[in-house]
Amino acid sequence: AQTVTQSQPEMSVQEAETVTLSCTYDTSESDYYLFWYKQPPSRQMILVIRQEAYKQQNATENRFSVNFQKAAKSFSLKISDSQLGDAAMYFCAYRSAYYAGGGADGLTFGKGTHLIIQP
Amino acid sequence: EADIYQTPRYLVIGTGKKITLECSQTMGHDKMYWYQQDPGMELHLIHYSYGVNSTEKGDLSSESTVSRIRTEHFPLTLESARPSHTSQYLCASSGELYNSPLHFGNGTRLTVT
Numbered sequence: 395a396q397t398v399t400q401s402q403p404e405m406s407v408q409e410a411e412t413v414t415l416s417c418t419y420d421t422s423e424s425d426y427y428l429f430w431y432k433q434p435p436s437r438q439m440i441l442v443i444r445q446e447a448y449k450q451q452n453a454t455e456n457r458f459s460v461n462f463q464k465a466a467k468s469f470s471l472k473i474s475d476s477q478l479g480d481a482a483m484y485f486c487a488y489r490s491a492y493y494a495g496g497g498a499d500g501l502t503f504g505k506g507t508h509l510i511i512q513p
Numbered sequence: 514e515a516d517i518y519q520t521p522r523y524l525v526i527g528t529g530k531k532i533t534l535e536c537s538q539t540m541g542h543d544k545m546y547w548y549q550q551d552p553g554m555e556l557h558l559i560h561y562s563y564g565v566n567s568t569e570k571g572d573l574s575s576e577s578t579v580s581r582i583r584t585e586h587f588p589l590t591l592e593s594a595r596p597s598h599t600s601q602y603l604c605a606s607s608g609e610l611y612n613s614p615l616h617f618g619n620g621t622r623l624t625v626t
Contacts, residue, residue, distance in 0.1 A: 438619045441616075489611060
């Protein structure tokens with residue numbers, strides 16, 4: 395079974411600064427997908443960014459980018475020019491590209507990192 | 514704006530009551546999921562469905578049950594609520610491709626007294 399580890403329960407950053415959230419995962423599969431989700435307080439979980447494991451190029455979405463290191467099984471999220479609206483729980487998630495018909499193909503989540511933005 | 518809807522948003526109920534948490538999506542997705550989010554915010558898959566009349570238990574054992582009679586609807590039922598069922602329940606749906614993200618509802622925060 396795959397596992398996802400987020401080693402930072404909480405991170406704090408000054409508004410307009412850059413912050414990096416860490417994520418590592420354990421898998422024996424060669425093809426999979428990785429996601430970062432954001433969950434603001436009492437609000438809907440939304441997708442921030444996704445990465446296909448077969449792509450070497452790191453995904454970027456506006457101020458959000460990832461550093462995907464497949465050999466190291468690392469998938470960190472960088473948030474540039476942090477804004478107050480970025481304050482949320484951030485979850486790293488893994489999804490297998492294989493479905494053998496015997497189990498769930500939903501996401502496996504890390505425990506989350508609580509991001510605080512200091513004005 | 515959410516394409517997946519959960520009701521109620523908050524529910525406080527006494528021990529022993531039967532409850533149903535509603536989840537509907539308008540995206541035509543065959544794949545739907547229920548996650549339980551504990552107070553520490555960790556998410557655990559408790560049920561999933563790949564289409565009408567398909568339901569399976571997830572990684573975390575749960576006393577709840579689910580049904581999938583219509584593609585758009587995936588309700589979760591607790592026959593007899595207990596304080597240990599107090600949690601946030603998140604419903605999600607996904608397209609067929611494995612790189613498809615899960616779309617989440619706003620969640621139902623359940624408190625059993």
